[in-house]
Amino acid sequence: MELLVADWLKFSDVLAMLADSVVDYGSATHLNMPEARLKIVLDFGVHSKVYTMVLAEQARMLTIGKLAAIAEISTDSLRYYEREGLVRPASLTRAGYRLYGEDSAQRIQFIKHAQACGFTLAEIRELLELREHTTACCSDVRRLAVEKKLQIEARIKALKTMSKALDIMISNCAGDAIPVGECAILAALEEAKSGKKP
Template identity: 50%
Template sequence: MFTIGKLADAAGTTTDTIRFYEREGLLRPAGRSGSSYRLYDQEAVTRLRFVRHAQACGFTLAEVRDLLALRQREGACCGDVRTQALEKQRQLQAQIRTLQAMSATLDHLIADCTEVTSPIADCPIVAAFDAALTTQGFPDGPQGAAQARRGSMTLKARRVPG
């Protein structure tokens, strides 16, 4: 049996993390000592490592909870977990595409900002940030920044394929 501190050491985490996972229903002590210390068994170490690894792969705590529930469900199979992993991978790929689009937009804005000693009022980056964005897109790079400087910014939504 492990105390909370020993469990934290065994799993490479902190006692605060363990307490948080307990509050979230992802982990529970196997019992209590005579001094009312939480006590954990080897299953808690395995479960804690599972939670941490799933999170490192991008799963949210709610998704981890679902994966843990699958382990307990009668008739569950590897295909059920694979389905969830494929969905997570699809979500991560969409996030990557979104981040790449954001980075490309910043590349254009930075490239358009050539007069580094200009007053802030003339900064194309600030002008682009001041411009209204659609909920689905970004300014059209240097063209959008140039239009923003001229005061006639019209933004086109750049859809990220889902």
């Protein structure tokens, strides 16, 4: 007899379901359980035994702790990615624990690499959606990459301007033990606040 259930069940739990679930009788009675995760084979004989086999897919599932360790992130980060819609658990145990597929580790590496390239989580979500969209093409991804590059270049330009302004203020500061009220850097910042160039 084959029984499909959502999690490891006690033998008594299995027997309790028989009355409502039996579809066919015989040496290979089948039970129809759509929430299946595990396959349990029941051998009704004098020496009745319950043989529990984890389906190949279920056996490869990862708990949140294992996935976090493999991906080298904290469980808090993983939960945050999940709240942001970047990672989704494949299933839940009867106790409510999240189970993730093996592909989740690769997905997290994709997210981390994209972050290192400057993409925001919202942009990464868009990239992931494009990757899973059957009608999307490479030009859609390229457009996002070009937009990000232009944003980064604009940011670099702004940072260079800030750096030059700091160079001027630093060079104008004597660095001596003079009163703070006479500090050239603070004076330059005050002038900048009033709209004057430092």
